Amino acid sequence: MSRLGALGARLYRGEVGYDFVGKRKIWYGISILITITAIVGLAVRGLNMGIEFKGGAVFTVPSTSVSVAQAQEDTEKASGHDAIVQQLGNGGLRIQVTELDTKQADAVKTQLAEDLKVDEAKINADLVGPSWGETIANKAWTGLGIFMILVVIYLAIAFEWRMAVAALIALIHDLTITVGVYALVGFEVTPGTVIGLLTILGYSLYDTVVVFDSLKEGSKDITKQTRWTYSEIANRSINSTLVRSINTTVVALLPVAGLLFIGGGFLGAGMLNDISLSLFVGLAAGAYSSIFIATPLVADLKERDPQIKALKKRVLNKRAAAAAKGEAADGPADTDTEEDTEPGEAAAPAAAAAAGPRGRGAGGRPSGRRR
Amino acid sequence: MAAPNKGRRQAGSPGRPGRTLALFLIAMVALTGGMFWSGHVTPRLGIDLAGGTSITLQAKNTPGKPNAINKTNMDTAVSIIERRVNGLGVSEAEVQTQGDENIIVNIPKGTNEKQAREQVGTTAQLYFRPVLTVAAGGQTAPAPTASGSPSPSGSPSPSTSASGEKASEPSSSATPSSSATTQGRAVTDALKKDDPTPTGSASGSPSAPATPDPAATPSADPATAALEKKFTDLDCTKEAQRTKANQGAAPKDTIVACGKNSGDQWEKYILGPAELEGTDVDDAKGVLDPQRGMWIVTMDFTGGGTKKFQSITGKLSQQQPPMNQFAIVLDGNVVSAPSVSQTLGGSAEISGSFTQQSAQDLANILSYGALPLTFEEQSVTTVTAALGGEQLHAGLIAGAIGLALVVIYLVTYYRGLSLIAILSLAASAVMTYTIMALLGPGIGFALNLPAVCGAIVAIGITADSFIVYFERIRDEIREGRTLRPAVERAWPRARRTILVSDFVSFLAAAVLFLVTVGKVQGFAFTLGLTTVLDVVVVFFFTKPVMTILARKKFFASGHSWSGLDPERLGAKPPLRRSRRASAPTEPKEA
Numbered sequence: 001m002s003r004l005g006a007l008g009a010r011l012y013r014g015e016v017g018y019d020f021v022g023k024r025k026i027w028y029g030i031s032i033l034i035t036i037t038a039i040v041g042l043a044v045r046g047l048n049m050g051i052e053f054k055g056g057a058v059f060t061v062p063s064t065s066v067s068v069a070q071a072q073e074d075t076e077k078a079s080g081h082d083a084i085v086q087q088l089g090n091g092g093l094r095i096q097v098t099e100l101d102t103k104q105a106d107a108v109k110t111q112l113a114e115d116l117k118v119d120e121a122k123i124n125a126d127l128v129g130p131s132w133g134e135t136i137a138n139k140a141w142t143g144l145g146i147f148m149i150l151v152v153i154y155l156a157i158a159f160e161w162r163m164a165v166a167a168l169i170a171l172i173h174d175l176t177i178t179v180g181v182y183a184l185v186g187f188e189v190t191p192g193t194v195i196g197l198l199t200i201l202g203y204s205l206y207d208t209v210v211v212f213d214s215l216k217e218g219s220k221d222i223t224k225q226t227r228w229t230y231s232e233i234a235n236r237s238i239n240s241t242l243v244r245s246i247n248t249t250v251v252a253l254l255p256v257a258g259l260l261f262i263g264g265g266f267l268g269a270g271m272l273n274d275i276s277l278s279l280f281v282g283l284a285a286g287a288y289s290s291i292f293i294a295t296p297l298v299a300d301l302k303e304r305d306p307q308i309k310a311l312k313k314r315v316l317n318k319r320a321a322a323a324a325k326g327e328a329a330d331g332p333a334d335t336d337t338e339e340d341t342e343p344g345e346a347a348a349p350a351a352a353a354a355a356g357p358r359g360r361g362a363g364g365r366p367s368g369r370r371r
Numbered sequence: 372m373a374a375p376n377k378g379r380r381q382a383g384s385p386g387r388p389g390r391t392l393a394l395f396l397i398a399m400v401a402l403t404g405g406m407f408w409s410g411h412v413t414p415r416l417g418i419d420l421a422g423g424t425s426i427t428l429q430a431k432n433t434p435g436k437p438n439a440i441n442k443t444n445m446d447t448a449v450s451i452i453e454r455r456v457n458g459l460g461v462s463e464a465e466v467q468t469q470g471d472e473n474i475i476v477n478i479p480k481g482t483n484e485k486q487a488r489e490q491v492g493t494t495a496q497l498y499f500r501p502v503l504t505v506a507a508g509g510q511t512a513p514a515p516t517a518s519g520s521p522s523p524s525g526s527p528s529p530s531t532s533a534s535g536e537k538a539s540e541p542s543s544s545a546t547p548s549s550s551a552t553t554q555g556r557a558v559t560d561a562l563k564k565d566d567p568t569p570t571g572s573a574s575g576s577p578s579a580p581a582t583p584d585p586a587a588t589p590s591a592d593p594a595t596a597a598l599e600k601k602f603t604d605l606d607c608t609k610e611a612q613r614t615k616a617n618q619g620a621a622p623k624d625t626i627v628a629c630g631k632n633s634g635d636q637w638e639k640y641i642l643g644p645a646e647l648e649g650t651d652v653d654d655a656k657g658v659l660d661p662q663r664g665m666w667i668v669t670m671d672f673t674g675g676g677t678k679k680f681q682s683i684t685g686k687l688s689q690q691q692p693p694m695n696q697f698a699i700v701l702d703g704n705v706v707s708a709p710s711v712s713q714t715l716g717g718s719a720e721i722s723g724s725f726t727q728q729s730a731q732d733l734a735n736i737l738s739y740g741a742l743p744l745t746f747e748e749q750s751v752t753t754v755t756a757a758l759g760g761e762q763l764h765a766g767l768i769a770g771a772i773g774l775a776l777v778v779i780y781l782v783t784y785y786r787g788l789s790l791i792a793i794l795s796l797a798a799s800a801v802m803t804y805t806i807m808a809l810l811g812p813g814i815g816f817a818l819n820l821p822a823v824c825g826a827i828v829a830i831g832i833t834a835d836s837f838i839v840y841f842e843r844i845r846d847e848i849r850e851g852r853t854l855r856p857a858v859e860r861a862w863p864r865a866r867r868t869i870l871v872s873d874f875v876s877f878l879a880a881a882v883l884f885l886v887t888v889g890k891v892q893g894f895a896f897t898l899g900l901t902t903v904l905d906v907v908v909v910f911f912f913t914k915p916v917m918t919i920l921a922r923k924k925f926f927a928s929g930h931s932w933s934g935l936d937p938e939r940l941g942a943k944p945p946l947r948r949s950r951r952a953s954a955p956t957e958p959k960e961a
Contacts (some may be wrong), residue, residue, distance in 0.1 A: 069657060199825065202898060205876075206875055252832075258770060
């Protein structure tokens with residue numbers, strides 16, 4: 001921990017750090033690549049829609065000597081539709097047949113009882129209408145739309161419109177990747193999956209907002225100084241909340257990973273697996289995008305703002321002048337880091353904390369006047 | 372809620388962390404105590420975790436409307452049934468169409484099945500019809516004392532009768548008469564709408580068998596005669612006859628109908644054309660009338676409904692007491708036949724022999740409107756949990772392992788601080804669990820798989836709140852502060868971050884809850900609940916505990932296992948930061 005703690009300290013002071021904003025093009029590229037893969041996967045393989053979207057019947061058969069493969073063959077023969085057969089923990093079978101209606105289901109049940117040599121009364125048939133999943137999903141999309149509009153308005157008020165736009169792009173990025181993974185892995189899409197996706201929406205934005213909050217604080221009164229460009233401050237914000245981001249992500253992912261890998265290992269494919277996969281992918285993507293996508297995007301958008309542009313010019317001019325004079329403008333404590341001060345360099349904002357210029361938010365920690 | 376600067380001296384300010392903490396603990400104990408006291412120590416489980424009952428309903432064609440069973444009507448029916456069984460959106464009942472004419476309703480175990488079956492099956496066609504005549508309803512009813520009160524007063528008892536709606540000068544008040552013949556006459560007279568003679572009808576004495584009466588006066592109008600015959604033949608004590616009494620009748624028809632009076636005796640009515648329909652009702656509630664000490668259903672009308680109701684009550688109120696009633700007819704049965712003494716508008720109430728349950732059920736049904744179709748219950752079966760017990764079990768084990776990993780990670784990284792983290796998580800878990808258990812009987816909340824997922828994600832969101840706080844504290848220590856000031860200075864900033872980000876989470880939950888139905892709604896509820904609890908726990912538990920522990924030597928001195936060791940955190944020695952003295956600007960929240 002001591003090393004981690006020290007790393008946290010150095011990250012905090014900006015002595016070390018990864019240049020997220022400077023190297024944003026690489027990460028944009030990676031994200032675009034992943035997104036394209038996801039979309040291609042979606043287009044080529046399509047989603048494996050579950051029984052709730054197609055309609056059908058689920059038969060639960062008590063313990064039987066018939067093998068899964070045999071049961072599948074029997075069911076497909078009896079129903080004329082594709083069947084998914086799962087072995088249950090108690091030796092029973094769960095058989096899903098899509099696109100069956102009530103009358104057919106009764107016939108299939110009788111046939112199944114004969115084929116699998118079990119008492120017909122012991123087979124439980126659960127009928128699912130095709131409209132159900134659809135209705136739920138449609139309403140969920142409506143909710144998603146309304147939520148996106150509201151959250152953009154909220155973020156535009158609480159932060160600014162650029163952050164709202166960046167957060168929205170990051171959110172769409174996360175959702176696309178998750179859906180794409182579903183298409184590529186071929187897991188069944190159930191209403192549970194839809195709910196998993198909605199969870200991601202809440203979490204992804206939550207994570208982004210925490211980073212933005214730090215960025216907002218860091219960039220307060222930015223135009224009143226000439227030391228750092230907006231991108232550098234954005235980068236510093238990411239780095240200073242990096243420990244938090246990592247910790248939060250680990251804590252959020254561990255239980256989900258437990259469900260996905262341990263639960264999945266025990267049970268094979270199942271409903272828990274469905275949901276935990278969408279959660280796992282979505283949470284990971286959400287944490288990734290708030291650092292690598294959302295904040296750099298804000299910086300990109302911000303740098304187009306005339307005021308910020310002017311600031312960047314001033315900062316660069318000042319640095320050029322300082323370099324020409326061969327003199328550290330920032331104070332003796334950080335002379336060495338000053339040498340590295342180039343736009344987009346990771347170490348660039350390092351001196352901010354130490355120097356504490358003009359009591360700027362995160363850049364310069366104010367002293368403890370109260371005590 | 373995102374306003375960061377509000378109430379900075381509120382709960383958790385350094386002065387009285389003990390008090391805040393004590394209040395929180397009392398609330399927690401009260402909740403837990405309430406849970407054990409109410410006897411609901413486990414949350415109600417949804418149909419996917421616990422199984423339940425599956426009801427299959429089949430739509431039936433009503434005479435005169437051959438093409439009523441179509442997709443639009445079925446979808447409307449599904450959404451109305453959904454609202455009826457899942458009024459608050461958290462009971463996890465599932466309603467879906469199956470094929471062209473079936474609706475499947477899945478209700479989780481632990482729901483009042485009988486009540487649910489009544490709720491889903493009731494068509495809820497509601498009409499307000501003027502009462503033309505009334506009589507004791509059964510052939511065999513032997514002098515029920517409570518019914519057929521011989522003095523036709525203006526009481527809300529549905530036992531008195533009123534004359535035809537168009538009778539312009541109802542001069543004579545009713546003479547109580549026990550003659551069945553009089554009843555017959557009353558019917559005839561009342562039905563002759565053009566007959567200017569005011570008709571005084573009276574409720575039959577219960578001693579008289581109401582049906583069939585050979586002495587009924589024949590009428591000139593064949594339709595009237597038919598109706599009259601139907602009325603005299605009707606035996607309201609037989610269920611088959613009751614249901615058939617006015618089947619297929621249009622709202623504009625004059626009908627016969629049955630209803631129970633306040634004495635729980637059947638009575639039969641002849642009712643005029645409907646003046647007001649269920650669609651005119653905006654909202655209905657089952658409430659306890661404090662004056663009469665009985666349960667009633669109050670209804671608020673829509674704008675159009677208010678006008679119609681004013682018109683009908685204005686007309687009726689001018690009539691003499693026995694003729695001023697209208698009947699509230701639900702699915703062909705008279706639920707109540709109150710009298711009117713003045714012009715009313717805007718709202719109405721139904722009184723009758725309601726219990727709390729039946730009043731609230733009726734209000735629920737009225738609020739969500741009538742089904743466009745009539746349904747017949749086809750089958751009722753018990754379904755097993757979609758998620759096998761095995762899988763749930765394994766899922767729980769996996770979740771527990773995941774949680775254990777979280778604890779190990781927190782201990783490794785935060786050391787002493789992880790004590791606070793783990794306590795906060797535990798407090799949050801206890802609160803969530805007890806509230807969920809209490810909401811089961813309270814509002815019918817049922818925990819299903821999506822809700823469990825919401826709770827698992829909540830671990831992340833809750834943990835994040837104090838991770839944000841801890842990191843802020845560490846940052847302050849890195850600035851060279853000692854622990855106690857660091858704890859207080861870190862709080863305003865952490866608080867703002869927590870509130871802003873939790874607000875986004877809560878917004879997502881609120882929008883989803885309002886817009887969606889079924890499972891998604893249940894999930895949104897869990898997410899919203901855990902988000903609110905996160906704020907509560909951080910404000911009233913984590914922060915006070917942190918403040919108290921900051922006074923302990925173990926933490927304050929920065930013991931290497933406290934997780935707050937300045938050296939390990941890489942704090943700069945204060946000396947190096949001498950220039951800071953010249954930068955005294957406070958951050959805004961400090």
